[in-house]
Amino acid sequence: MAEFQRRKGSETRDLILSFAESAVLEKGFGGTSIDELIAAVGITKSGFFYHFKDKNELAKALLQQYLDREEELFDRLFERADDLNDDPLHGFLVFLKLLAEILSDLPKTHPGCLVSAFCYQDQLFSSEIRELNAAGVLRWRQRFLERLELIARHYPPKIKVDMSDLADMVTGIIEGGIVISRSVRDKDVLPQQVLLFRRFVRSVFLGN
Amino acid sequence: MAEFQRRKGSETRDLILSFAESAVLEKGFGGTSIDELIAAVGITKSGFFYHFKDKNELAKALLQQYLDREEELFDRLFERADDLNDDPLHGFLVFLKLLAEILSDLPKTHPGCLVSAFCYQDQLFSSEIRELNAAGVLRWRQRFLERLELIARHYPPKIKVDMSDLADMVTGIIEGGIVISRSVRDKDVLPQQVLLFRRFVRSVFLGN
């Protein structure tokens, strides 16, 4: 007996993470039970605790994976955008357009952002996770700020804005757009917000 | 024995709602236990279920109260703003400034928005609550859209933008700003984002 599937281990772990991510984005972390995850993956509770020592470890792995994937996505998009155009401003504008296209091509409304989800349940987690979350947002700020400062050196802003705030606005517009899209169940709001932000960037640096 | 405090009933209910709101914004709905609420309020479990037939009823009351309070706040701010200035554009700009000031004067980072919090745990709730949530966001869209269309009739936009998207951007910038502020523990990000959006509105209608 006991003919359980033998998997590569990391495969099982990834399966848990994958089910957990969508469950957490739909029901919150506190509303997601370990029992439902092991039922979905097809392992026992002991199996779960073999991979994660407790629920907090699951949360950490979830967030870390999410941040890594986002970092990769932004890398890829910036690369593609700058490939098409080596002017920093137009590269950024292409980046925003590519981002809007990807969001628009999604089959359903955006599944949600773990950073937002976690910041609305942060007292459930260890301070380590809260710091990881903050570091993720600061990383985005840094990334966009660097690009904006580069742009500003070539295109003196027509409108006086703080570049740090404008960098945060990229993150904010996405987080806010996701919330609206999810809430009203209209997947197009998010890409529209990105494109509207793009108009703002144009008007800041080009004045139209 | 049994000398329990006799309260007005609605007072106890309000107390539960008040504790519940901050708990839900910190730990999520699924992470907030009825037990901790009754301990904070000083009643028994039976007492809780006297006021709310189940946890879902608590969520509904929480969200309804939140939406009502926000509606009132926006009413008040628009009234104050238009009192100072009866031009629709400048009234709106004053509104945004007043909003930024209020957010800036908050002693700590913004406690969070229940609409955002709920949309990241919406599978925990009945469809009635999800609809209430969507209606809240649509209400904001309508309110800001009406104002923007009024402005557009007096100030032909210098930048071609969809007014409906711009209306959603008010909501989005606030939701996004709250997430960033909470995440990086910097209460100033939110008011800065509101002011940056204000710059955008100016540039749309005044071109500077």
Place this chain on the structure above:
DNA sequence: AGCATTGGTGTACCTGTGGTACAGTAACCA
């Protein structure tokens, strides 16, 4: 061929949480 490592299972047990059911009761209001 032997042995450790990896990736689990199974059993038992404990606490806390959401929820149901229902009887009782003290205070207030007409």
Place this chain on the structure above:
DNA sequence: TGGTTACTGTACCACAGGTACACCAATGCT
């Protein structure tokens, strides 16, 4: 005096998060 309001108290249930082990089977290394 009697009904309504606002609870308390008791008992019970299933599920959730853990903890603590002992056990086992397939894989990989030597």
